[in-house]
Amino acid sequence: MSVLIENARILDPVDGFDTIGSLCVQGSEILARGQIPEGFEPRRRIDARGLWLMPGLIDLAARLREPGQEHKATIASETLAAARGGITSVVVPPDTEPPIDSPAEVELINRRARQACGVRVYVLGALTHQLEGQQLAEMAALVQAGARGVSNASRPLASLLVLRRALEYANTFGLTTVLAAQDPSLTGSGCMHEGAVSTRLGLAGIPEAAETAALGAILALVEQTGARVHVARLSTRRGAEMIAKARAEGLPVSADVAAHQLFLTEVDVAEYDPNGHVIPPLRGQRDRDGLRAAVARGDISAICSDHQPHEPDSKLGPFASTEPGISALETLLPLTLRLVEDGLMGLHEALARVTTGPADILGFAQGRLTPGARADFVLWDPEAMHEVRHADWLSAGHNSPFFDWTFAGQVRETWVAGRPVWTLPTEDTA
Amino acid sequence: MNDSQIAHPGARLPQPGPLPNRLQLTDDGQLRHMLTIEGLNRDLLNEILDTAESFANMNEKAVKKVPLLRGKTIVNLFFEASTRTRTTFELAAKRLSADVLNVNISTSSAVKGESLLDTLRNIEAMNVDMFVVRHEESGAAHFIARHVAPGISVLNAGDGRHAHPTQALLDMFTIRRHKGDFTKLKVAIVGDILHSRVARSQIHALNILQTGEVRVVAPCSLLPADVDQLGVHVYNDLDAGLKDVDVIIMLRLQRERMEHAHLPSEHEYYQLFGLTSRRLQLAHPTCLVMHPGPANRGVEIESAVADGPHSVILEQVTYGISVRMAVMSMVMGAHQA
Numbered sequence: 108m109s110v111l112i113e114n115a116r117i118l119d120p121v122d123g124f125d126t127i128g129s130l131c132v133q134g135s136e137i138l139a140r141g142q143i144p145e146g147f148e149p150r151r152r153i154d155a156r157g158l159w160l161m162p163g164l165i166d167l168a169a170r171l172r173e174p175g176q177e178h179k180a181t182i183a184s185e186t187l188a189a190a191r192g193g194i195t196s197v198v199v200p201p202d203t204e205p206p207i208d209s210p211a212e213v214e215l216i217n218r219r220a221r222q223a224c225g226v227r228v229y230v231l232g233a234l235t236h237q238l239e240g241q242q243l244a245e246m247a248a249l250v251q252a253g254a255r256g257v258s259n260a261s262r263p264l265a266s267l268l269v270l271r272r273a274l275e276y277a278n279t280f281g282l283t284t285v286l287a288a289q290d291p292s293l294t295g296s297g298c299m300h301e302g303a304v305s306t307r308l309g310l311a312g313i314p315e316a317a318e319t320a321a322l323g324a325i326l327a328l329v330e331q332t333g334a335r336v337h338v339a340r341l342s343t344r345r346g347a348e349m350i351a352k353a354r355a356e357g358l359p360v361s362a363d364v365a366a367h368q369l370f371l372t373e374v375d376v377a378e379y380d381p382n383g384h385v386i387p388p389l390r391g392q393r394d395r396d397g398l399r400a401a402v403a404r405g406d407i408s409a410i411c412s413d414h415q416p417h418e419p420d421s422k423l424g425p426f427a428s429t430e431p432g433i434s435a436l437e438t439l440l441p442l443t444l445r446l447v448e449d450g451l452m453g454l455h456e457a458l459a460r461v462t463t464g465p466a467d468i469l470g471f472a473q474g475r476l477t478p479g480a481r482a483d484f485v486l487w488d489p490e491a492m493h494e495v496r497h498a499d500w501l502s503a504g505h506n507s508p509f510f511d512w513t514f515a516g517q518v519r520e521t522w523v524a525g526r527p528v529w530t531l532p533t534e535d536t537a
Numbered sequence: 538m539n540d541s542q543i544a545h546p547g548a549r550l551p552q553p554g555p556l557p558n559r560l561q562l563t564d565d566g567q568l569r570h571m572l573t574i575e576g577l578n579r580d581l582l583n584e585i586l587d588t589a590e591s592f593a594n595m596n597e598k599a600v601k602k603v604p605l606l607r608g609k610t611i612v613n614l615f616f617e618a619s620t621r622t623r624t625t626f627e628l629a630a631k632r633l634s635a636d637v638l639n640v641n642i643s644t645s646s647a648v649k650g651e652s653l654l655d656t657l658r659n660i661e662a663m664n665v666d667m668f669v670v671r672h673e674e675s676g677a678a679h680f681i682a683r684h685v686a687p688g689i690s691v692l693n694a695g696d697g698r699h700a701h702p703t704q705a706l707l708d709m710f711t712i713r714r715h716k717g718d719f720t721k722l723k724v725a726i727v728g729d730i731l732h733s734r735v736a737r738s739q740i741h742a743l744n745i746l747q748t749g750e751v752r753v754v755a756p757c758s759l760l761p762a763d764v765d766q767l768g769v770h771v772y773n774d775l776d777a778g779l780k781d782v783d784v785i786i787m788l789r790l791q792r793e794r795m796e797h798a799h800l801p802s803e804h805e806y807y808q809l810f811g812l813t814s815r816r817l818q819l820a821h822p823t824c825l826v827m828h829p830g831p832a833n834r835g836v837e838i839e840s841a842v843a844d845g846p847h848s849v850i851l852e853q854v855t856y857g858i859s860v861r862m863a864v865m866s867m868v869m870g871a872h873q874a
Contacts, residue, residue, distance in 0.1 A: 303763035307575070309675035309699030309734060312762060378560070379676035423654055423684075425674035425696075 416504020
């Protein structure tokens with residue numbers, strides 16, 4: 108089907124394109140951006156006056172909880188939440204139950220995703236067998252089945268030797284390895300940032316060195332092996348500085364940060380708010396500001412949701428015994444645009460961190476609006492004030508610290524492959 | 538490109554989460570629960586200590602019972618073993634004429650996988666009036682106070698490393714009885730600050746009562762991060778830390794600190810941080826020696842000191858009853874008001 112979307116402010120971070128005009132969609136692809144090619148006869152015309160049209164977001168880390176934890180959420184529920192949040196591609200870490208360590212799990216997830224709303228679902232395959240950190244997983248088979256990279260999620264590896272061998276093996280196929288920088292022994296039983304607030308609350312802390320020590324080891328092995336590594340979910344200023352230095356030296360590394368790390372700090376854990384329980388933990392203000400600066404500079408080239416929906420019982424208990432994680436698909440885009448509002452970075456730079464940035468990390472073709480690109484995009488109403496409310500929340504997990512926050516702007520429509528997968532109910536568009 | 542187009546004056550960051558006092562105080566500032574010392578004001582602490590004083594006088598008489606809480610049911614909900622604390626809470630409740638139920642969870646439901654909230658709801662359904670809670674997790678008392686039915690009070694009898702407010706209050710009571718004014722005092726807390734809920738509550742109480750100087754003395758491996766931000770002076774050398782102090786509070790050293798590499802040995806700890814008669818001479822001549830108990834003799838304190846003329850360790854136990862009676866009667870009063 109051919110569609111003409113007219114009078115939108117078209118924003119494409121791939122080349123800084125910013126023009127009020129038309130987008131022509133032919134089938135599942137973008138035919139033209141800005142002007143209408145001669146002879147284009149759209150079957151449907153949409154007047155998008157006053158709206159912004161931007162590439163759909165690519166989220167590098169979203170737990171959809173399927174298979175194995177359907178009591179928390181399903182691929183159907185979470186892909187709809189993603190669409191509502193303007194996200195058109197999500198990447199699933201391999202720590203499902205069972206873990207994604209054979210083609211069977213990849214195929215199962217792909218099949219469920221096809222039955223869902225249409226948001227693209229990609230997986231990372233396991234780095235080690237059953238994510239146990241000992242034996243390598245069959246990476247080649249996983250990639251053949253469609254895995255976009257390999258990762259041990261946040262599970263520890265038995266030794267640096269296993270990590271070295273895993274990177275070497277992944278490098279054989281040019282695979283990107285996605286690693287969490289968390290030293291398990293320094294993390295211990297910690298459940299929040301180690302500092303003045305953990306001391307006051309009497310909670311076991313996770314020191315900054317849990318990240319920097321692990322990151323130091325990872326960077327040393329990247330240098331040794333030449334393998335491409337993406338460091339997932341940085342939480343410290345020092346970690347961001349180490350990544351910046353490694354990139355400046357030409358090492359093949361990249362990094363992302365969860366959106367909540369750019370807005371919340373250890374203070375948001377008080378008084379034992381389980382919605383502030385995340386791993387890696389919310390850290391100090393200095394860390395938050397350092398991460399923000401690294402995102403603005405591009406040293407951290409992707410912002411992800413690190414979406415982890417939970418059923419209510421998981422968050423009912425004394426802080427340390429609650430499960431870590433934030434349900435975050437529906438706040439990724441509003442938080443990212445809030446960075447622009449806060450004067451941290453320009454609009455295109457911010458959009459790049461959730462589109463072209465993550466696309467480049469895992470080699471996706473989408474995340475742009477250039478002719479020939481996939482027609483995955485978002486129509487955003489910049490004038491609508493939107494309060495985050497339980498009433499219209501779509502994720503099965505309501506574990507968000509952002510309820511009652513008010514954001515400027517709201518997703519009006521989300522399109523994947525040339526068709527709408529989410530449309531804001533009309534009573535909400537006033 | 539025009540970034541100002543998305544700036545929006547109506548978008549505001551929300552206020553940070555509730556302060557502890559929004560949970561433990563009523564709107565007119567009375568104690569509804571006793572969860573933590575942090576955030577309470579000096580007048581309220583003095584009111585508790587004054588109330589305890591009146592009970593202390595009564596406790597020294599032949600008839601030790603008042604009918605203040607007659608008909609009330611108090612549940613000692615202990616998820617962690619304790620003899621001394623549970624017993625003094627029980628005695629305090631009985632001297633106020635309340636009915637007392639002791640529930641030791643470490644051997645029952647928790648093992649069967651029943652959630653803390655389910656346990657709470659079940660006991661709550663028996664129409665009780667107060668929970669005295671000890672739990673191994675920091676924040677457990679806050680959690681229970683947040684979910685308990687209105688009208689039920691929660692007293693924190695120790696949660697993880699976080700707080701042990703009635704212990705700190707009985708320590709303040711003991712200090713006040715001997716020393717009176719806090720503003721001229723130097724107090725040293727010695728030992729495993731990192732894992733100590735007692736130390737955290739004492740530090741808050743001492744600072745609220747405007748103690749002249751609060752010191753903590755410990756090796757770096759037993760000090761929590763940024764401990765100075767609690768309002769203490771940090772000493773790593775015991776001799777220096779004891780110089781001229783008016784009160785020494787020794788903390789119990791748990792054996793597992795050796796297993797987790799916090800310390801090399803009890804022997805070396807005693808050499809460096811044990812309170813001996815010789816070291817006691819560095820303190821002020823009328824210095825008090827305190828310990829929340831039970832003391833490890835020869836590990837953190839010499840027997841001669843624990844039993845010596847400066848020691849008020851057994852008085853602390855006695856006063857624990859009066860202080861707990863005071864807190865129990867005050868929280869029930871707040872509910873009835």
